[in-house]
Amino acid sequence: xxxxxxxxxxxxxxxxxxxxxxxxxxxxxxxxxxxxxxxxxxxxxxxxxxxxxxxxxxxxxxxxxxxxxxxxxxxxxxxxxxxxxxxxxxxxxxxxxxxxxxxxxxxxxxxxxxx
Amino acid sequence: xxxxxxxxxxxxxxxxxxxxxxxxxxxxxxxxxxxxxxxxxxxxxxxxxxxxxxxxxxxxxxxxxxxxxxxxxxxxxxxxxxxxxxxxxxxxxxxxxxxxxxxxxxxxxxxx
Numbered sequence: 001x002x003x004x005x006x007x008x009x010x011x012x013x014x015x016x017x018x019x020x021x022x023x024x025x026x027x028x029x030x031x032x033x034x035x036x037x038x039x040x041x042x043x044x045x046x047x048x049x050x051x052x053x054x055x056x057x058x059x060x061x062x063x064x065x066x067x068x069x070x071x072x073x074x075x076x077x078x079x080x081x082x083x084x085x086x087x088x089x090x091x092x093x094x095x096x097x098x099x100x101x102x103x104x105x106x107x108x109x110x111x112x113x114x115x
Numbered sequence: 116x117x118x119x120x121x122x123x124x125x126x127x128x129x130x131x132x133x134x135x136x137x138x139x140x141x142x143x144x145x146x147x148x149x150x151x152x153x154x155x156x157x158x159x160x161x162x163x164x165x166x167x168x169x170x171x172x173x174x175x176x177x178x179x180x181x182x183x184x185x186x187x188x189x190x191x192x193x194x195x196x197x198x199x200x201x202x203x204x205x206x207x208x209x210x211x212x213x214x215x216x217x218x219x220x221x222x223x224x225x226x227x
Contacts, residue, residue, distance in 0.1 A: 004158070031213050033215070035217075042217065042218070042219035042220055043159075043204065043217040043219075043220065045214065045215070045216060045217075048213070048214065050213070055213075055214075056214055091158055091159070093158075093159075095213065097213075102147045102149065102164060102166065102208050102213075102215070103149075103161045103164065104151075104159070104161070104215055106158030106159045106160065107158050108156070108157055108158050109157075109158055
C-alpha cells in the first residue's frame with residue numbers, strides 16, 4: 001500500500017515567492033495533519049483536517065500560511081509570500097478515524113529553503 | 116494547554132549500553148502517549164504506544180510505561196545497537212480528540 005505522499009521533496013525559492021506544498025494521504029484516512037520541523041522549535045502542529053474540514057488551525061503562524069483540502073485525497077499548504085524564517089521541513093501525516101490506534105502515518109517531508 | 120517535555124540531546128552511547136530517554140507531559144483527562152522514531156531523511160514512524168495508565172508499550176526491545184502519578188512515559192532499551200541511532204520523539208494525543216503534539220525530540224548516537 002502506498003503511504004502518505006508529499007511533493008516536492010525539496011524546494012529552494014527566493015524570499016517573496018509563493019510556495020505550495022502538496023500531500024496525498026493514505027486512502028481511507030479521515031484525518032490529515034500538517035507539521036513543521038525546525039531545529040529551534042522542534043515539530044509543530046500547524047493545522048489538521050477531519051473529512052476535508054479544518055478542525056484546528058491555531059498553529060498556523062501567520063496569514064501568509066494557508067492550507068486547503070479540496071477532497072479526501074489531496075491537501076495543500078501554501079506560503080505567500082515566503083520568508084527565510086519559513087525554511088523548515090514540512091510533514092504531512094494522516095490517520096483513520098475508525099478503530100483508531102492513534103498512530104499517525106507520516107510522509108517523508110518537504111524540505112523548504114527560502115533564500 | 117497540553118504539552119510534552121523530553122530530555123535534551125544528543126545522547127551518545129556505546130553499543131550494548133542501557134538507554135533511557137525521559138519524557139513528561141501535561142494534559143487534562145486521559146491522553147494517549149506515543150514514542151516515534153525518525154531516521155535520517157525520513158518521516159516519523161511509530162515505535163510504541165500506551166493508551167491508559169500503567170500500560171506498557173513495547174517494540175523492537177524498546178519499552179515505555181504510562182505513569183499517571185508522575186505524568187511520565189520514559190523510553191528504555193536494555194542494549195542499544197548502532198542501528199538505533201535516530202531522533203526519538205515523545206508525543207501525546209489528548210483525550211476526546213485526534214490532535215497530537217510532540218516533544219522537541221532527542222537525538223541518539225550509538226557508537227560501535
